[in-house]
């Protein structure tokens with residue numbers, strides 16, 4: 001066993017037994033068509049849960065699970081989206097089809113050629129032709145994106161019906177579908193369209209995830225959202241202390257003290273990604289047992305060496321003023337608009353706007369009314385040290 005920075009599945013997957021059990025029993029239950037929406041900040045473990053659910057459902061009689069991440073798109077265009085989902089569906093149904101060609105080979109085929117290749121295979125589905133025609137028309141702007149997306153969903157539905165199975169379609173980072181371009185971004189309309197299509201499907205169960213609470217609100221959470229009450233919503237929380245202990249006991253060769261586990265949990269807030277990263281870092285120590293000094297040392301090293309790379313993109317997306325506000329919040333533990341106003345001198349309506357923006361970016365979350373906290377405790381610590389470094393240089 002080893003620490004990993006990839007989504008954790010199979011032997012690497014720790015804990016989360018409750019949510020796994022609930023998802024599996026619901027998705028296997030033929031009397032319900034409810035899917036799940038996983039909501040949680042970045043690096044909390046959404047993809048791991050989705051992939052583990054798919055893995056455990058694979059091979060189940062009467063069920064075909066298919067995983068697709070919107071973040072796997074390269075060009076982020078509508079034809080790419082439609083082709084890639086279609087391919088993922090074919091891949092998922094492979095045991096039910098007699099395919100001779102390797103999927104990897106198919107992926108290399110240019111978008112519009114790929115249906116020619118498929119036709120040479122032994123799949124007799126009229127919807128293939130429909131998607132192909134729609135894609136070609138889509139390229140020339142003759143067909144609207146909604147129709148094209150509909151064809152793809154109907155393709156999955158049809159193939160499931162033909163084979164008499166429940167088709168579980170897992171779309172990771174679902175709200176990013178709004179950023180897919182067909183000349184311009186598809187926007188919120190596409191979510192509404194998918195909801196309408198989805199309502200008419202009998203064999204397809206949709207499961208989704210999203211990292212930014214604000215975009216998930218547009219999609220599923222708020223009463224005005226397209227998918228309101230259409231999913232069983234699960235907020236994914238960080239690991240509890242017990243799960244934190246498990247991840248180290250399982251993967252670390254050296255013995256680790258209870259005190260050290262507690263400190264690791266405190267520093268990372270139980271976010272599995274950081275636990276994996278620190279675990280890897282701790283692996284460098286040859287000590288037979290690991291205690292608090294090694295933890296502090298590893299955390300310092302990690303922030304110094306990897307923090308800048310890890311958080312570069314996030315910090316670049318903020319204006320200078322936003323950076324100052326966030327850094328002050330991190331450094332001085334400011335949590336309320338009044339405290340921030342006092343520290344920064346900005347008027348309160350400006351601060352409120354900033355808070356809304358930080359919430360929409362997922363960098364802050366509401367602890368309770370009027371009280372804000374960092375979603376990611378490690379990002380907060382990095383900001384704090386970064387500001388101290390800058391002050392020292394002055």
Ligand SMILES: Nc1ncnc2c1ncn2[C@@H]1O[C@H](COP(=O)(O)OP(=O)(O)OP(=O)(O)O)[C@@H](O)[C@H]1O
Nearest residue numbers: 005006008013014042043044045046047048272273
């Ligand atoms: N149940 C788990 N057991 C062990 N490690 C986990 C678990 N869940 C997540 N991790 C680890 O945490 C990290 C992030 O996991 P994952 O990619 O699943 O999260 P995510 O919420 O999908 O993140 P992102 O926002 O980057 O998509 C990975 O290094 C993964 O190995």
Ligand SMILES: [Mg+2]
Nearest residue numbers: 046047048172
């Ligand atoms: Mg993910």
